[in-house]
Amino acid sequence: MPKKTNKPDFEPRIVVFACNWCSYPAADSAGINRMQYPPNVRIIRTMCMGRVNPSHVLKALELGADGVLVSGCHFADCHYSFGARKAAEQYKRLEAVVRILGFEKERIRQEFISAAEFPKFVKVVKQMVDQVKKLGPSPVKKQIEKIGTFSKTETALEA
Numbered sequence: 001m002p003k004k005t006n007k008p009d010f011e012p013r014i015v016v017f018a019c020n021w022c023s024y025p026a027a028d029s030a031g032i033n034r035m036q037y038p039p040n041v042r043i044i045r046t047m048c049m050g051r052v053n054p055s056h057v058l059k060a061l062e063l064g065a066d067g068v069l070v071s072g073c074h075f076a077d078c079h080y081s082f083g084a085r086k087a088a089e090q091y092k093r094l095e096a097v098v099r100i101l102g103f104e105k106e107r108i109r110q111e112f113i114s115a116a117e118f119p120k121f122v123k124v125v126k127q128m129v130d131q132v133k134k135l136g137p138s139p140v141k142k143q144i145e146k147i148g149t150f151s152k153t154e155t156a157l158e159a
């Protein structure tokens, strides 16, 4: 019989913003091809990676996400011409802000994953979950546990 410990295994909650045209179909294809990836991710479909404002990532972290992955098309495949490039530029600034706020930079990640690259999607999700597991719960989550719970409208990540 396994030894009981007081500390439950940490299962991170990772929010994935996935582009409708590339990364979201990659996640779908992974399922169709019976490739398993950890159930720690909550995928939010967006029309373009460029539509994901840095404030969306910060909001996810504020609400207790342990990590956030922003995933979209390769530059040449972006359906909105410059969306992926814009996202790449925004991400550099986002990384700086996240560090200033006291989060480890490994809690966020940006990837360019086409619809055909579903094995890459699975690999990235597994890497991200392992990486965030090593970091432990989000510092925000730890503070929330000290001061109380979210309001009813802010419990979306708890589902």
Ligand code: FES
Pocket (backbone or CB within 6 Å): 019, 020, 021, 022, 047, 048, 049, 050, 072, 073, 074, 077, 078, 079, 080, 083, 084
């Ligand atoms: S349409 Fe996919 S990143 Fe722009």
